[in-house]
Amino acid sequence: MSPTRKTSIILIILPVMTFVAFLAWVNLRGQANSSQMPITPAVQSPGTPTAVPKTGFVVNIPQKALIKNYVTVSVEALPGTICKLNYISPSGETHQTDTIADASGLCVWKWKIDESERKGNGRLIFTIGEISETHFMEILSNF
DSSP states (O other): OOHHHHHHHHHHHHHHHHHHHHHHHHHHHHHHHHHHSOOOOOOOOTTSOSOOOSSOOOEEOOSEEETTSEEEEEEEOOTTOEEEEEEEOTTOOEEEEEEEOOTTSEEEEEEEOOGGGOSEEEEEEEEETTEEEEEEEEEESOO
16 A cells, blocks of 8 residues: 555544544533532422423323213322312313322322213313323213
8 A cells, every 4th residue: 555545544534533532522521511410309398299290191081971970080190199180071060179199100080970061072181280281071971
């Protein structure tokens, strides 16, 4: 191999190796800085949940429910978390209840749909901490 050819290869490889070394340095520096960032705990009052989901909840609701029958809905949360449910029936009646997630991480509500609530779409508003999600359930007089 000629000296000119060796010089050309070195001139190509040297900048590539320098760039790879720079990327490795940036990556390692970023990891070191993130591990040194102080973690400040959130201020909590007694009885508030210790963790709140940052995205949507996992909810279990039926698509349809029958008047004069029981309906069960649930939401997944960390055990011990306070969960709230606001149910607005098709007639506009509002029911608000709170529960605490059990050891398996479920907040469960069960109630009977009264005839006065009428058929139509019922609204379920689940709240964990400061995050709320709205879902709908069709209320029918029969299937």
